[in-house]
Amino acid sequence: MSYQQVRPLVVLPTFNELDNLPELCGEILRYLPAAEILVVDDASPDGSGKWAEDEAKKHPHLHCLQRNRKMGLGSAYRAGWSWGLERAYDPIISMDADWSHHPRYLPALVGLLTENGADLGIGSRYTAGGGIKNWPVARRLLSAFANHLSRLLLGWRVRDATSGFRAYRASTLTAIGPRSITAEGYSFLEESLWRIHCCGLKIAETPIMFEDRRGGKSKINRSEIIKAAVNLLFMRWRRIPTDTNHQD
Numbered sequence: 001m002s003y004q005q006v007r008p009l010v011v012l013p014t015f016n017e018l019d020n021l022p023e024l025c026g027e028i029l030r031y032l033p034a035a036e037i038l039v040v041d042d043a044s045p046d047g048s049g050k051w052a053e054d055e056a057k058k059h060p061h062l063h064c065l066q067r068n069r070k071m072g073l074g075s076a077y078r079a080g081w082s083w084g085l086e087r088a089y090d091p092i093i094s095m096d097a098d099w100s101h102h103p104r105y106l107p108a109l110v111g112l113l114t115e116n117g118a119d120l121g122i123g124s125r126y127t128a129g130g131g132i133k134n135w136p137v138a139r140r141l142l143s144a145f146a147n148h149l150s151r152l153l154l155g156w157r158v159r160d161a162t163s164g165f166r167a168y169r170a171s172t173l174t175a176i177g178p179r180s181i182t183a184e185g186y187s188f189l190e191e192s193l194w195r196i197h198c199c200g201l202k203i204a205e206t207p208i209m210f211e212d213r214r215g216g217k218s219k220i221n222r223s224e225i226i227k228a229a230v231n232l233l234f235m236r237w238r239r240i241p242t243d244t245n246h247q248d
Contacts, residue, residue: 090170127160
């Protein structure tokens with residue numbers, strides 16, 4: 001049976017993204033009109049969460065999950081996935097709120113599920129046709145190294161294991177159990193991908209041009225990338241559960 005999307009949900013983790021959110025939400029709905037958006041905000045001092053809460057009262061396609069402190073990227077995704085699964089959204093899409101993941105790629109990303117039969121679709125910087133704009137050389141090298149190391153240690157063919165631009169079937173997230181992933185940052189992205197890989201699910205990539213953020217400040221630093229590399233070593237030797245007993 002072919003997969004058909006039912007209610008797409010785009011999860012946007014935010015911390016101080018008010019400069020980007022209003023226009024970005026509009027563009028998401030322009031390129032994926034059937035979608036709804038969930039802003040998961042970590043008590044942004046700039047009012048990102050307040051803006052999302054106010055807009056959600058006026059527009060049924062926008063929702064806000066406001067948290068009382070900064071809890072991190074992995075925690076935001078876990079909360080967003082659980083929120084979406086509880087309300088029967090499918091697929092569930094993750095992307096950055098800073099324009100590094102442009103909404104124009106959303107139709108192709110969802111198409112990996114609906115047309116190619118993938119269980120997880122990834123917007124990839126490193127597959128043929130993808131690329132990066134406006135990044136310094138040091139950051140490019142660190143990112144390339146992290147992805148090369150993941151292929152070497154874990155044996156998968158995924159080119160962009162640290163991309164947060166992803167479309168998941170609801171059944172894929174149910175299979176891995178959102179709350180079972182305890183890592184944060186890049187490590188969260190790698191661990192969730194590793195669990196999906198261990199379940200034997202189909203992973204596909206579509207090329208994107210990754211662009212540095214338009215407004216605000218990056219939350220990624222060198223220490224986080226190093227932590228992700230260390231986490232790869234733990235994943236290489238740690239058994240990952242592939243049954244469903246640990247699900248929410």
